[in-house]
Amino acid sequence: MAVIAVVAVTQALVAAVPDADAILKQAFDNYRAGSSSTSVAMTVHRTDWERHLDLRAWTRGQDDALVRFVAPAKDAGNATLKLGRDTWVFNPKLNAVIKLPASMMSQSWMGSDFSYNDLAKSDDIITEYTHRLLATDQAGGHTVWTIEAIPKPGAPVVWGKVALTIRDDYVVTEETFFDQDLKPARRMQTDRIATLDGRPYPVTMTMHPLDAPDQWTRIDTSDGRFNVSVPEYFFTLSNLQNPRQ
Amino acid sequence: MLLALAWRNLWRRPQRTLLSLLSMAIAAALLVFMLSFQLGVYATMKESTLRIVDGYAQFQPDGYAADPGLDRTIAHPEVLLADAISIQGVTTAAPRLNGFAILANGERSFGASVVGVDPAPERKASSIASMIRNGRYLDATDGDAAVLGASLARNLQLAVGGKVTLLGAARDGSVAADVLRVVGIYHSGIPELDRSILEMPLSRAQDTFAMTGRVSTIALVGASLGAVNRALPALGSLARRNGVSLLDWGALEPALRDALTLKYATTALLYLTLVAVVAFIILNTLLMSVLERTREFGMLLAVGMQPRLIGGMVWLELLALALAGCAIGLAIGAAITAWFEYRGILFPGMGDLLAQFGLPPQLYPTLTPLSAFIGPGAILLSVVIGGVVPYLRVMHLTAASAMRSP
Numbered sequence: 001m002a003v004i005a006v007v008a009v010t011q012a013l014v015a016a017v018p019d020a021d022a023i024l025k026q027a028f029d030n031y032r033a034g035s036s037s038t039s040v041a042m043t044v045h046r047t048d049w050e051r052h053l054d055l056r057a058w059t060r061g062q063d064d065a066l067v068r069f070v071a072p073a074k075d076a077g078n079a080t081l082k083l084g085r086d087t088w089v090f091n092p093k094l095n096a097v098i099k100l101p102a103s104m105m106s107q108s109w110m111g112s113d114f115s116y117n118d119l120a121k122s123d124d125i126i127t128e129y130t131h132r133l134l135a136t137d138q139a140g141g142h143t144v145w146t147i148e149a150i151p152k153p154g155a156p157v158v159w160g161k162v163a164l165t166i167r168d169d170y171v172v173t174e175e176t177f178f179d180q181d182l183k184p185a186r187r188m189q190t191d192r193i194a195t196l197d198g199r200p201y202p203v204t205m206t207m208h209p210l211d212a213p214d215q216w217t218r219i220d221t222s223d224g225r226f227n228v229s230v231p232e233y234f235f236t237l238s239n240l241q242n243p244r245q
Numbered sequence: 246m247l248l249a250l251a252w253r254n255l256w257r258r259p260q261r262t263l264l265s266l267l268s269m270a271i272a273a274a275l276l277v278f279m280l281s282f283q284l285g286v287y288a289t290m291k292e293s294t295l296r297i298v299d300g301y302a303q304f305q306p307d308g309y310a311a312d313p314g315l316d317r318t319i320a321h322p323e324v325l326l327a328d329a330i331s332i333q334g335v336t337t338a339a340p341r342l343n344g345f346a347i348l349a350n351g352e353r354s355f356g357a358s359v360v361g362v363d364p365a366p367e368r369k370a371s372s373i374a375s376m377i378r379n380g381r382y383l384d385a386t387d388g389d390a391a392v393l394g395a396s397l398a399r400n401l402q403l404a405v406g407g408k409v410t411l412l413g414a415a416r417d418g419s420v421a422a423d424v425l426r427v428v429g430i431y432h433s434g435i436p437e438l439d440r441s442i443l444e445m446p447l448s449r450a451q452d453t454f455a456m457t458g459r460v461s462t463i464a465l466v467g468a469s470l471g472a473v474n475r476a477l478p479a480l481g482s483l484a485r486r487n488g489v490s491l492l493d494w495g496a497l498e499p500a501l502r503d504a505l506t507l508k509y510a511t512t513a514l515l516y517l518t519l520v521a522v523v524a525f526i527i528l529n530t531l532l533m534s535v536l537e538r539t540r541e542f543g544m545l546l547a548v549g550m551q552p553r554l555i556g557g558m559v560w561l562e563l564l565a566l567a568l569a570g571c572a573i574g575l576a577i578g579a580a581i582t583a584w585f586e587y588r589g590i591l592f593p594g595m596g597d598l599l600a601q602f603g604l605p606p607q608l609y610p611t612l613t614p615l616s617a618f619i620g621p622g623a624i625l626l627s628v629v630i631g632g633v634v635p636y637l638r639v640m641h642l643t644a645a646s647a648m649r650s651p
Contacts, residue, residue: 091412
């Protein structure tokens with residue numbers, strides 16, 4: 001009886017004064033779930049051109065991901081597989097799988113404003129940073145938390161600081177990346193939140209590199225299923241090169 | 246009259262005069278040789294460094310140097326290329342496409358610069374063609390050919406005849422992918438270069454990187470760096486007409502320019518010290534001879550010679566001494582320099598070190614009017630200016646007191 005009471009009190013306290021680590025973890029779980037399967041339209045905007053790409057993405061746990069481009073024809077078939085810390089790319093024209101050297105991980109991914117690092121180290125924000133709740137505000141009928149993430153000493157990350165705002169339904173609404181001099185370098189904004197497979201989800205997000213005002217990459221997630229069983233063979237090199245339908 | 250007197254005075258003490266002459270001659274000869282050597286080596290250093298890839302000057306799209314990328318290009322460069330080589334002093338204009346890609350061979354992959362080059366002008370613009378260790382350089386008929394640095398080839402475990410896979414981002418954001426055949430492997434001795442650059446034919450690179458009709462930069466080369474530097478004004482107005490930027494050698498290799506400037510500054514200090522020491526030795530000697538002759542000058546004053554004329558005579562003695570010393574030094578220095586300019590100076594065992602700076606194992610001084618005259622000129626000038634001291638001393642003499650001095 002006493003134990004139950006203590007647990008209840010503790011839970012109440014946790015709910016009242018949320019912990020930055022827990023918020024972030026929850027937001028990440030909401031975004032990625034145990035596994036996920038999504039359809040994404042990506043728009044890469046540049047001063048003199050704009051490209052639209054369609055892709056399918058599958059994730060498993062926190063570490064594994066497979067992304068396959070399906071349109072336009074010029075890019076269809078290109079695929080990226082991430083297993084743990086390793087990343088491979090498949091190019092249909094070459095019909096070859098290439099393992100990305102570590103030195104290339106900061107390069108642009110498919111000409112977008114995302115780097116391979118964004119793909120590969122997506123849960124770094126949880127594991128490699130310490131988190132602090134900076135502010136709790138009310139906006140649009142929601143509680144919005146502002147969390148500051150500072151890399152742990154010696155963490156293998158490129159940013160000096162990351163600032164996030166997260167809504168009380170655990171959707172990240174804004175994420176700003178600061179360089180080592182703590183100057184803001186790029187900002188990911190959530191433009192639209194909708195219900196996807198029963199959960200609130202940032203269906204439209206835009207990445208803005210802050211040194212190039214007329215340049216951005218937008219991703220629209222149109223179809224998503226979470227905690228579905230993705231077959232084991234999905235996350236293999238042979239499936240990367242020869243996809244089974 | 247005064248000059249004849251001065252000249253005769255000098256030879257009243259032949260030993261002292263000869264020693265003074267010798268010290269000045271040695272200093273002047275040293276300066277001539279050291280300056281010629283320094284200027285010669287620096288010129289070689291600049292030219293050989295620039296000849297590896299940069300060229301003596303470059304046309305680049307505006308803003309390219311600060312933020313290079315495939316989105317900054319020179320479109321349809323044919324007319325610009327033709328106009329550039331029609332300018333006096335420019336012999337070659339080599340268009341290039343500078344891309345970046347992952348190079349892979351089986352399990353192995355590395356990031357590297359991929360440079361699309363036009364083989365014919367590139368052979369003349371860059372010394373990479375002459376650094377081919379295995380195989381051959383690119384030629385005009387090549388399609389899927391590539392040459393790459395020795396370290397890069399070793400890292401990728403590639404030999405001549407092997408295939409290298411290239412994967413990068415094209416100008417339009419699509420995937421740039423290609424498979425090339427290795428036809429040659431170059432070894433420059435510069436580690437950074439040998440592990441980071443692959444060259445392929447320009448037209449193929451333009452297809453691969455969605456850069457049809459476009460290039461990233463144009464390297465300009467002439468008979469010498471000086472010739473291209475003299476052509477800079479004409480090149481600059483050509484660049485403005487075509488809406489591109491012109492970068493001179495210092496802008497292409499700012500680190501080299503700064504290193505040379507620093508080197509000039511530190512060696513200038515050394516040369517100044519040498520000039521000052523020699524000037525003081527000579528002045529000291531002459532001041533001694535003036536003091537020794539105080540009685541004699543008193544006598545001259547007593548018989549009515551003006552102090553101004555006596556001072557002038559002493560000053561002329563100094564001038565004659567300095568002129569003779571510097572002339573002898575100049576002749577000796579020029580002769581030594583000319584000999585080494587013909588023979589070259591070999592630094593045994595330093596070949597690898599020199600190669601890192603893009604230098605040949607044999608170094609040559611270059612005798613130029615500047616390097617020949619600046620050292621002796623500085624000695625002459627400082628001695629002539631320093632001559633004011635004995636002149637003033639003589640001007641202050643009075644007949645009575647001077648004649649009473651011991």
